[in-house]
Amino acid sequence: MDPSAPPIVRPFRPADTEGVAAVIVPIQQSEFGIPIRYEDQPDLLAIPDFYQSGAGGFWVAEAADGSIVGTIGLRDIGGGMAALRKMFVASGHRGDGTARRLLDTLVAHAKAAGLRTVLLGTTARFLAAHRFYEKNGFVEIATEELPASFPRMAVDTKFYRLQL
Structure with a gap:
């Protein structure tokens, strides 16, 4: 694989668990000061069951060296709707198109799965994400x-909708 090649986006595999945690938790803790541990996030402990069921999915961005440098999840919440969660990109890959490829993959999957709406919650601090x-x-x-089925996180204060 070409070491200068952009990260590829592919579905999560159980072998990615450690790499997913290594991307998400430091961003949550160090960059945004959210006092949360990997163990406090049951969705990350059960990605196949939580995300990769129904019309949902979970994808990783894998760099040429095999490291995980980005994540994005889609949780099927019923009624043609899904929640976008766990979108994180390692600082060294921001601005290189990784976030866009992750989102494009999720949206293409959502459309192909017949979903009509993608919802998301985020914190007020994630200004670049907004x-x-x-x-x-x-x-x-x-x-x-927000529908009652939306999996709201305690830190979420800002909510978005994408009509497909």
């Missing part, structure tokens, strides 16, 4: 517009 989502067609919505 800009990214808005640039890619997500519209901010009020908390009251």
Whole structure:
């Protein structure tokens, strides 16, 4: 594999578990000061059951050296809707198209699976993420517009919807 090649996006495999944790947890803890551990995130402990069921999915961005440098998950919440969760890109791969490839993969999968709406929650601190989502067609919505089936996280204060 060409070491300068951009990361490839592919479905999560159980062997990726350690690499997924190595991307997500440091970003949560160090960059955003969220006091959360890998063990506190049951969805990460059971990715195949939590994400890769129904119309859901979970993908990783794998660098040429085999390391995981990005993640994105889609949780089927019923009624033609799904929740985008766990979108993280390692700092060394921000701005190189990795985030866009992750999102494009998720959206293509959602459309092919017959989903009509993708929802997401994020914290007020993730300003670059807000800009990214808005640039890619997500519209901010009020908390009251979320369906009861939406898996809201305690840290989420800002919510978005993408109509497919």
